[in-house]
Amino acid sequence: MTALLEATGLIRRWGGLTAVDRVDVSVAQGSLHGLIGPNGAGKTTLVNMITGVDRIDDGRVRFQGDDVTGLASHRLASKGMARTFQTSQLFEDESVIDNVMAGRHGHIRYRFPHTLFYTPRVVREERGHRTEVYAVLRELDLAEDAHRQVAELSYGRRRLVELARAIASQPTLLVLDEPAAGLPGSDVDVLGDVLRRLRDSGYTILVIEHNIGLLMTICDRMTVLSEGKVIADGVPAVVRESPEVIEAYLGRNDDA
Numbered sequence: 307m308t309a310l311l312e313a314t315g316l317i318r319r320w321g322g323l324t325a326v327d328r329v330d331v332s333v334a335q336g337s338l339h340g341l342i343g344p345n346g347a348g349k350t351t352l353v354n355m356i357t358g359v360d361r362i363d364d365g366r367v368r369f370q371g372d373d374v375t376g377l378a379s380h381r382l383a384s385k386g387m388a389r390t391f392q393t394s395q396l397f398e399d400e401s402v403i404d405n406v407m408a409g410r411h412g413h414i415r416y417r418f419p420h421t422l423f424y425t426p427r428v429v430r431e432e433r434g435h436r437t438e439v440y441a442v443l444r445e446l447d448l449a450e451d452a453h454r455q456v457a458e459l460s461y462g463r464r465r466l467v468e469l470a471r472a473i474a475s476q477p478t479l480l481v482l483d484e485p486a487a488g489l490p491g492s493d494v495d496v497l498g499d500v501l502r503r504l505r506d507s508g509y510t511i512l513v514i515e516h517n518i519g520l521l522m523t524i525c526d527r528m529t530v531l532s533e534g535k536v537i538a539d540g541v542p543a544v545v546r547e548s549p550e551v552i553e554a555y556l557g558r559n560d561d562a
């Protein structure tokens with residue numbers, strides 16, 4: 307399989323600490339790729355570097371065959387990389403549909419002064435975006451909540467709205483930072499089904515998770531970080547048997 311995303315030799319230092327230490331990670335086109343590791347392993351730092359949120363001290367990132375090392379996150383977003391964060395980035399007082407419409411932002415063609423006069427062109431385009439957004443909401447089983455305020459929704463539904471907003475940008479690569487964090491078990495199952503369906507419909511997904519059980523069941527491939535280094539990479543069945551992975555988790559209390 308060809309790699310959609312290929313990071314090689316990535317390094318990020320914080321003072322004397324090397325948080326990400328010569329990490330290679332390759333995400334195949336159309337795959338669901340998990341990134342796990344104990345607390346402080348460097349997962350978020352690595353993903354921040356890949357998605358242009360944080361600086362890269364050394365190494366290269368290739369995306370869709372292009373060298374994108376050091377590009378800012380908005381440039382990467384316009385190339386098709388969408389990202390969700392551990393903490394909510396939603397507008398709590400706005401409706402679900404308006405939040406998800408914000409994800410279409412990069413696709414809006416009309417400009418001032420059309421917006422000022424709400425011309426037929428704006429109306430037409432806006433209608434097209436709403437149709438696309440409704441399709442995403444239906445896909446994630448959120449259509450019935452389209453006009454509810456985000457603040458009224460359960461935590462699990464809000465996480466789905468964030469996912470919907472990322473999908474609405476029609477990304478080539480979806481990067482998710484702990485989408486299952488804080489979800490009750492039944493919502494974790496829903497999330498697992500949603501991620502699998504998205505992968506089956508052609509998305510490539512890179513997901514950081516502490517819920518290893520979830521990733522073991524849904525991922526095609528996993529990369530395991532510990533203390534900034536890759537200690538295992540492969541299909542879940544192989545990763546789960548790796549002595550380094552068992553040691554990294556059993557040696558600590560947090561994720562075991």
Ligand SMILES: Nc1ncnc2c1ncn2[C@@H]1O[C@H](COP(=O)(O)OP(=O)(O)OP(=O)(O)O)[C@@H](O)[C@H]1O
Binds near residue numbers: 351352
């Ligand atoms: N802004 C920062 N300044 C200094 N050190 C940092 C900074 N961000 C991260 N670190 C350090 O880098 C290391 C990796 O942190 P990172 O958050 O990437 O790990 P993680 O695997 O995502 O952890 P968690 O699972 O707890 O979110 C940790 O030792 C952390 O303390």
